[in-house]
Amino acid sequence: MDFSFTEEQLMIQDVARRIAQEKIAPSAGHHDQTGEFPLENIRLLGANGLMGIEVPTEYGGADMDPVAYVLAMIEIAAADAAHSTIMSVNNSLFCNGILTHGTEAQKQTYVRAIAEGEEIGAFALTEPQSGSDATAMRCRAVKQADGSYVVNGKKSWITSGPVARYFVLFAMTDPDKGARGITAFLVHGDREGFGRGKTEPKLGIRASATCEIEFNDYVVKADEVLGEEGQGFKIAMGVLDAGRIGIASQAIGIARAAYEATIEYVKERKAFGQPIGAFQMTQAKIADMKCKLDASLLLTLRAAWTKGQGKRFSNEAAIAKLTASEAAMWITHQALQIHGGMGYSREMPIERYFRDAKITEIYEGTSEIQRLVIARHETGLR
Numbered sequence: 396m397d398f399s400f401t402e403e404q405l406m407i408q409d410v411a412r413r414i415a416q417e418k419i420a421p422s423a424g425h426h427d428q429t430g431e432f433p434l435e436n437i438r439l440l441g442a443n444g445l446m447g448i449e450v451p452t453e454y455g456g457a458d459m460d461p462v463a464y465v466l467a468m469i470e471i472a473a474a475d476a477a478h479s480t481i482m483s484v485n486n487s488l489f490c491n492g493i494l495t496h497g498t499e500a501q502k503q504t505y506v507r508a509i510a511e512g513e514e515i516g517a518f519a520l521t522e523p524q525s526g527s528d529a530t531a532m533r534c535r536a537v538k539q540a541d542g543s544y545v546v547n548g549k550k551s552w553i554t555s556g557p558v559a560r561y562f563v564l565f566a567m568t569d570p571d572k573g574a575r576g577i578t579a580f581l582v583h584g585d586r587e588g589f590g591r592g593k594t595e596p597k598l599g600i601r602a603s604a605t606c607e608i609e610f611n612d613y614v615v616k617a618d619e620v621l622g623e624e625g626q627g628f629k630i631a632m633g634v635l636d637a638g639r640i641g642i643a644s645q646a647i648g649i650a651r652a653a654y655e656a657t658i659e660y661v662k663e664r665k666a667f668g669q670p671i672g673a674f675q676m677t678q679a680k681i682a683d684m685k686c687k688l689d690a691s692l693l694l695t696l697r698a699a700w701t702k703g704q705g706k707r708f709s710n711e712a713a714i715a716k717l718t719a720s721e722a723a724m725w726i727t728h729q730a731l732q733i734h735g736g737m738g739y740s741r742e743m744p745i746e747r748y749f750r751d752a753k754i755t756e757i758y759e760g761t762s763e764i765q766r767l768v769i770a771r772h773e774t775g776l777r
Contacts, residue, residue, distance in 0.1 A: 426478075493621065597754075650727065654726055657684070658672075726752075
């Protein structure tokens with residue numbers, strides 16, 4: 396296997412690292428404390444091709460591959476997970492589905508604006524009564540004689556919901572067909588019949604604004620259907636496969652930041668006359684942290700490479716997401732423990748890494764769902 400990266404991949408990684416260190420990291424604490432959406436930084440990421448890494452240049456993107464996306468995501472997440480969440484949604488959940496299933500006009504209208512950082516996109520699948528069980532959605536879209544649809548219902552936990560202009564929406568068009576009765580739509584946040592709820596007060600990734608959205612007789616035009624009627628569930632699952640590579644990358648970035656901070660701390664902090672990194676119990680934690688971090692990175696790169704080869708990658712993405720998210724939670728936990736009281740203080744970023752890591756085990760498919768995906772793939776049983 397060739398573990399080297401191309402010049403283009405290293406270039407986008409370097410761009411992401413520079414922005415992360417110079418612009419994002421210095422303001423991460425402020426954004427976490429206030430919950431203020433980092434619009435200026437997001438536009439900067441867009442201007443540098445980071446909001447549409449796999450988007451072709453004709454639609455305003457960087458035209459790079461999934462491995463480049465992983466490398467860039469890790470750098471942004473290591474500086475601040477909230478920024479990487481916004482980046483992940485724009486790249487994986489919004490642009491990816493439209494590039495795969497959208498018309499040429501849809502790509503020019505929706506993908507370009509997001510890839511260039513001029514607008515924010517969002518993905519509306521989850522509802523108050525349906526999370527992992529997406530087929531239980533109650534949001535309804537009723538087709539009209541002119542080919543348009545009238546939408547009514549609610550969606551919850553919509554990342555970037557308070558600020559997004561465009562949304563990929565999934566609604567039930569034929570309840571009797573279950574999963575085959577779901578259709579995907581492209582909707583506008585500034586149109587009559589669209590409403591936004593309060594911004595959710597979250598444990599972590601606080602600068603990544605999240606809210607509930609509501610549709611009251613919202614009209615979707617005929618040319619705003621994404622793909623074909625009844626393809627929505629298939630589109631959503633395909634998009635989530637790609638999204639899981641993004642979340643795995645985010646988890647690695649968070650874990651790497653916690654690990655690197657810990658390495659510095661154990662060399663400087665002394666107890667009983669020597670650096671705490673010299674104690675065997677601390678060394679055991681460091682070794683396990685490093686092994687989990689490297690395993691997560693390699694599995695995520697494997698998933699990204701598989702996707703880039705045009706092969707089916709659902710299982711690889713689930714394995715990467717499960718491994719990386721649980722590793723991030725474990726590594727940040729150990730980092731906080733090693734830092735002791737200082738890790739518990741908001742004067743250091745360790746407690747933020749710990750809070751941010753938790754969500755990677757939950758969104759875009761919980762750890763339980765990932766285990767289900769993996770086991771079903773391995774056994775062929777459902």
